[in-house]
């Protein structure tokens with residue numbers, strides 16, 4: 001796990017990054033700025049439990065590509081989930097919380113993941129562990145209204161004008177951040193790979 005200092009605000013941005021692209025970098029930039037983060041952990045997952053792993057680039061390759069597109073020193077590319085044998089985000093967040101007292105974490109994800117969040121293992125526990133920032137993504141803009149997570153935790157929704165304080169709030173607390181959007185996706189990029197989709 002990256003080194004952190006007491007009182008820091010740290011974003012947790014998990015992803016397959018297969019491959020990483022400018023849309024991911026845009027999310028990172030928006031999260032750093034709007035959430036007033038000191039760090040953002042770019043957590044390259046060993047494999048999304050809900051996705052087919054057959055087309056996954058090797059972890060080392062996804063880490064190297066991620067490092068190549070993240071010029072900001074506040075972004076820490078890490079794959080400690082693989083090192084610790086963690087598969088589910090709920091487990092990962094529990095371990096992070098237990099090992100990092102006094103640090104203010106926020107889970108960061110794109111709006112497409114908000115739409116399907118209720119399929120994640122122990123999703124309600126995730127929402128009760130750390131605040132969540134959802135970054136808008138083309139095609140999923142309305143997930144803040146329609147998703148099961150948004151409805152279940154409607155009482156915990158925070159206005160995006162207060163996003164700068166989200167990391168300091170008690171979970172459950174979540175916000176939906178509008179702003180510049182990117183149409184980039186790993187699926188689309190993989191469609192140009194020979195023999196891949």
Ligand SMILES: Nc1ncnc2c1ncn2[C@@H]1O[C@H](COP(=O)(O)OP(=O)(O)OP(=O)(O)O)[C@@H](O)[C@H]1O
Pocket residue numbers: 014015016017018023024027108109110111112113135136137138181182183184185186187188
């Ligand atoms: N263009 C984008 N705009 C906003 N969020 C994005 C964008 N691309 C990816 N994300 C978010 O980044 C995180 C990691 O995404 P992931 O690595 O699965 O990329 P992806 O492009 O969605 O990949 P795939 O097409 O293989 O599903 C997720 O939280 C996802 O919602």
Ligand SMILES: O=C(O)c1ccc[n+]([C@@H]2O[C@H](COP(=O)([O-])O)[C@@H](O)[C@H]2O)c1
Pocket residue numbers: 013014015016017043045047048049050051087088089090113119120121
């Ligand atoms: O824990 C789960 O059940 C779960 C289900 C789907 C996705 N995730 C996590 O969500 C993050 C984004 O995944 P992805 O594939 O959309 O980049 C990544 O850290 C995954 O491990 C986690």
